[in-house]
Amino acid sequence: MINLNGIINKKSKLLFDYNNRAFKYGDALFETLKVKNLQVYFLEDHYFRLMASMRMLRMKIPMRFTLEYFENEIINLVKQNNLDSARVRFTIFRKSGGFYEPKTNEINYLIEATQLISVQQLNYKVDLFKDYFVYSGLLSTIKTTNKITNVLASIFASENELDNCILLNEKKHIVEVINGNIFLVKGNVIKTPPISEGCIKGVCRKKIIEIIATTHKYKLEETAISPFELLKADEVFITNAIIGIQPVTVYKKCNFTTQVSKELAIEFAKLI
Incomplete structure (x- = not known):
């Protein structure tokens, strides 16, 4: 299961059209987060880095994008995938429209959660x-x-x-x-x-x-x-x-x- 703008979808569902700006222009950013025992590691650091990055890219931050909202959306998706520990990717991308200059600075977001595999290698x-x-x-x-x-x-x-x-x-x-x-x-x-x-x-x-x-x-x-x-x-x-x-x-x-x-x-x- 994945989370697109707060709605849980099956991974097999078609989500994007060819005008998606992440696809066309790389007009997107992301955070990779570690969740263990339903705890998001360094939650505030990831959240504030994401907010600062969105401001740098002149993306409009929705009013609902509080720290609590950010955490709840992540944990809810981890639970929906029957996981308690997960590698989570939270991607923000500008809504479709325009060429290099976007028609809007409003955003969509996509959250993915997969089984956490975190093993340190002895020989590297x-x-x-x-x-x-x-x-x-x-x-x-x-x-x-x-x-x-x-x-x-x-x-x-x-x-x-x-x-x-x-x-x-x-x-x-x-x-x-x-x-x-x-x-x-x-x-x-x-x-x-x-x-x-x-x-x-x-x-x-x-x-x-x-x-x-x-x-x-x-x-x-x-x-x-x-x-x-x-x-x-x-x-x-x-x-x-x-x-x-x-x-x-x-x-x-x-x-x-x-x-x-x-x-x-x-x-x-x-x-x-």
Whole structure:
């Protein structure tokens, strides 16, 4: 079952026409949320990021779109699918009409819920994706449906037996991975690209930064990162809303340790 504008429909039902703006122009954005035991993890962070993203894209936010409405629509759909834990995708798209310039800024929304599969891998191999770039700037920091670079990087990863790829921006700096943010550890310094480099303003990224800020053991640096720094790193880990923290163990001929990421994972679990 899926939820289209508050109405529960069977997945097999035809929902969109050819004028759908998400299809024609990628005029849409989305949130991926983790629900466990009918609890939406980091609900407020996801909600406020979605509202801020809609404002950036000049979408009209309906009056009923309160935090409580957002949560109830998600939980109701999870229950309708006979799940108590789920991976949820909440997609917002502008109503049909117009060419590049839309006829209206009013929106539709679609919610999908599938069985939650959240397993951390012991061996995790990554490499750089250098065919195309993520361009730095504010639009790259929100989760729009314009993800062709991520799609091509995913194909590259599959063809080369990788678990993930590291994306670069036009300055050849590290931005993120296909499905999350990235952190490098060297000694007691933990680095991650700043939002200005074009990385997604990840909810899990935000939580990890907050954890690091409360400890005197590690120093966080939000700074531009060259790919060459990967070769010198002690550890590399990635973060996203579903898996939380995933340590990277192999990059080219480098083998990384996982001690710091495991320590942070323990602290991260306390927030849930």
